Amino acid sequence: MIARFGWRFHLVRFTPTRLLIVCVSLLLYALVDWWVGDALGAMEDMLAIGPLLLSAWFLGHAGSMMTLGIVVILHFALSYSNGEPLAAALFINDLPGIVVGFVISFITGWLSDLLARMAEENAKRQKVEAELRLLNEELEQRVLDRTQELGESNERIERAKKEWEATVDSLSDLILLTNEEGSVVRCNRATVDRFQKEYDDVLNHPLSDLFCDEGKDCHAVFVTPSVEYQFQNLAGWHHILNHQVQWDDGKLYYVHIIRDITARKQMQAAMIESQKMADLGTLSAGVAHEMNSPLQVIIGVSQMALRQMSPTALETDPLRSDLEMICRNGWRCAEIVRSLRAYAHTSSDLYEPADLNEIVRDTLLLTAHQLKSWSNISVVADLAPDLPKMECDRNRIVQVLINLMTNARDAMPNGGEIALHTEYDSRQGRLRLDVSDTGDGIPEAVLGKIFDPFFTTKPIGQGTGLGLSIVAGILRAHGSEVQAASVVGEGTKFTVSFPLKQVTPPTSDEARGEALGRFDDSYTSLPLANLISTSG
Amino acid sequence: MNKKVLLAEDERDVRQFLRAALTEHHFDVTAVNNGANAVVAAVEQTFDVYLLDMMMPGLDGVQTIRVLRKVTPQVPIIGLTGYVRQGFMAQALEFGVMCLNKPVVIEVLVKEIEEALKK
Numbered sequence: 001m002i003a004r005f006g007w008r009f010h011l012v013r014f015t016p017t018r019l020l021i022v023c024v025s026l027l028l029y030a031l032v033d034w035w036v037g038d039a040l041g042a043m044e045d046m047l048a049i050g051p052l053l054l055s056a057w058f059l060g061h062a063g064s065m066m067t068l069g070i071v072v073i074l075h076f077a078l079s080y081s082n083g084e085p086l087a088a089a090l091f092i093n094d095l096p097g098i099v100v101g102f103v104i105s106f107i108t109g110w111l112s113d114l115l116a117r118m119a120e121e122n123a124k125r126q127k128v129e130a131e132l133r134l135l136n137e138e139l140e141q142r143v144l145d146r147t148q149e150l151g152e153s154n155e156r157i158e159r160a161k162k163e164w165e166a167t168v169d170s171l172s173d174l175i176l177l178t179n180e181e182g183s184v185v186r187c188n189r190a191t192v193d194r195f196q197k198e199y200d201d202v203l204n205h206p207l208s209d210l211f212c213d214e215g216k217d218c219h220a221v222f223v224t225p226s227v228e229y230q231f232q233n234l235a236g237w238h239h240i241l242n243h244q245v246q247w248d249d250g251k252l253y254y255v256h257i258i259r260d261i262t263a264r265k266q267m268q269a270a271m272i273e274s275q276k277m278a279d280l281g282t283l284s285a286g287v288a289h290e291m292n293s294p295l296q297v298i299i300g301v302s303q304m305a306l307r308q309m310s311p312t313a314l315e316t317d318p319l320r321s322d323l324e325m326i327c328r329n330g331w332r333c334a335e336i337v338r339s340l341r342a343y344a345h346t347s348s349d350l351y352e353p354a355d356l357n358e359i360v361r362d363t364l365l366l367t368a369h370q371l372k373s374w375s376n377i378s379v380v381a382d383l384a385p386d387l388p389k390m391e392c393d394r395n396r397i398v399q400v401l402i403n404l405m406t407n408a409r410d411a412m413p414n415g416g417e418i419a420l421h422t423e424y425d426s427r428q429g430r431l432r433l434d435v436s437d438t439g440d441g442i443p444e445a446v447l448g449k450i451f452d453p454f455f456t457t458k459p460i461g462q463g464t465g466l467g468l469s470i471v472a473g474i475l476r477a478h479g480s481e482v483q484a485a486s487v488v489g490e491g492t493k494f495t496v497s498f499p500l501k502q503v504t505p506p507t508s509d510e511a512r513g514e515a516l517g518r519f520d521d522s523y524t525s526l527p528l529a530n531l532i533s534t535s536g
Numbered sequence: 537m538n539k540k541v542l543l544a545e546d547e548r549d550v551r552q553f554l555r556a557a558l559t560e561h562h563f564d565v566t567a568v569n570n571g572a573n574a575v576v577a578a579v580e581q582t583f584d585v586y587l588l589d590m591m592m593p594g595l596d597g598v599q600t601i602r603v604l605r606k607v608t609p610q611v612p613i614i615g616l617t618g619y620v621r622q623g624f625m626a627q628a629l630e631f632g633v634m635c636l637n638k639p640v641v642i643e644v645l646v647k648e649i650e651e652a653l654k655k
């Protein structure tokens with residue numbers, strides 16, 4: 001019973017309304033009991049039940065068994081305080097009323113508790129439902145947010161992918177990805193463009209099918225980290241870089257980057273060529289120096305010996321003709337050395353403004369006596385008037401003209417015409433000089449070689465093959481260009497284009513001398529050193 | 537009386553040849569093998585003309601010319617060179633020295649020397 005009370009107690013909540021009801025019912029009961037009390041005598045029992053019922057109803061409604069208990073105790077207490085000695089009788093008389101009241105109050109209390117509990121539960125459920133709804137809404141919002149985020153990141157991924165594709169496609173290098181079997185997994189646009197194929201014809205096909213000739217194995221080219229190679233299927237030189245990559249799936253792939261380096265190779269070749277020319281310059285300077293002293297001795301001594309031969313010796317003396325031969329060949333060597341020397345000079349010291357027409361006329365004057373001996377060859381000069389002056393080393397331009405004219409003569413063994421033409425191209429600001437002949441012409445296959453040193457088609461003893469390379473060397477030093485055009489059987493035309501001003505400082509002779517190593521002071525004595533410094 | 541020529545030439549064969557050839561043309565030739573010795577000789581004796589190779593070890597032609605001009609400004613100098621460096625010739629010309637290219641025809645050389653002696 002007590003435990004039950006305790007349980008009940010916990011279920012009852014004393015709201016202000018309920019407390020008020022309890023108070024009112026207690027007051028009512030006390031009033032009736034006190035007021036009616038003994039005066040009504042026999043009615044007492046009946047009346048006692050009334051307030052008890054009433055209070056029980058109230059209390060039941062209030063749902064408090066504990067309050068009921070209190071009411072019962074108060075009932076006894078009040079009965080007793082009225083000076084009524086028959087508490088026990090009252091209790092007995094009152095007992096059915098109390099039991100009924102008790103039961104009613106219990107039921108109503110239980111009912112109201114139930115209702116209250118139901119209401120409470122309902123409220124709770126509503127609250128939970130509300131919370132659930134809130135959670136639900138929140139969840140929906142989050143799902144929405146997440147979807148949007150996903151969409152955005154998808155877009156980003158897509159954009160990144162496109163950017164990468166565009167990047168790789170914009171490169172002119174061929175870029176391919178192959179798997180372990182050597183099949184192409186991916187490639188960039190340059191690759192398909194280069195082979196003029198569709199992506200489908202390249203992807204999933206073996207790499208070697210694309211690059212290697214049938215039956216030829218160029219596999220090694222695609223496994224070496226870096227290699228330069230000339231593919232059969234692609235014109236020119238290529239630099240191939242191969243990288244190994246491992247994907248998340250553990251498989252091995254290869255990235256191949258193939259770059260066309262033909263232009264670089266060509267430039268390198270040109271540089272080597274010009275280096276060769278520079279070396280040739282150094283070399284010829286050295287040769288010129290080293291050869292001239294021995295030639296001096298050969299020529300000088302043979303001439304001296306000739307002079308010293310007894311005047312009585314016959315013209316037909318074999319010794320005389322031998323010495324003459326030595327002397328003659330000595331001079332020939334000296335000639336060769338002299339022409340070699342033309343390479344050694346690139347000094348700009350002597351660059352002065354000069355009239356190209358004047359140079360042409362001077363050359364014709366200088367060579368007048370030789371020209372006479374050129375049988376059946378006429379020289380026509382068609383010179384544009386009032387040419388602007390050009391900065392040049394006159395003597396060397398004369399040399400250019402002589403070399404070109406000599407070649408023209410050699411090309412016309414049966415006679416012909418050499419035409420010299422000058423003109424000013426005001427648009428380019430350059431002077432032009434044409435030297436044309438009506439000779440044999442130069443075959444296509446030979447045309448590319450004529451400027452090479454020592455290239456000649458002339459018999460030994462007649463041509464050294466240096467004439468045109470000297471021309472090219474001199475003109476290069478003048479920032480000028482020379483071109484040859486020829487029709488076999490009709491003739492050849494050499495066109496030279498001169499700038500008016502010299503800009504690039506040509507390599508100095510000083511530097512050349514140093515390269516020869518001829519200037520180191522291996523000998524200095526003290527007094528002389530003093531003399532030099534005081535005279536300095 | 538024969539004119540006295542001081543010849544400075546580092547290459548033995550050339551030196552011998554020039555000495556012989558000039559002697560043949562009635563010059564009194566003293567030959568030395570470098571610029572320093574030429575200066576020493578020029579200080580010790582008097583010459584009518586100096587004939588210098590432009591490329592010699594130690595004092596080269598131009599340096600030798602510079603010293604000789606200090607020591608004996610009145611003596612004419614003729615240069616000989618196997619390697620025509622424009623700068624070289626120009627430098628020599630600054631001292632009023634003409635350079636002849638090797639190989640030189642001996643008659644041409646003799647004529648040059650005679651020209652120089654006339655001045």
Ligand SMILES: Nc1ncnc2c1ncn2[C@@H]1O[C@H](COP(=O)(O)OP(=O)(O)OP(=O)(O)O)[C@@H](O)[C@H]1O
Binds near residue numbers: 411439440
């Ligand atoms: N005007 C020309 N007509 C036809 N062929 C030419 C002409 N000029 C040059 N060539 C060709 O070019 C070659 C090279 O010419 P280059 O002047 O360099 O040497 P070369 O004339 O043979 O010898 P060198 O000039 O030393 O006497 C010649 O051998 C000749 O075959």
Ligand SMILES: [Mg+2]
Binds near residue numbers: 463
């Ligand atoms: Mg030629």
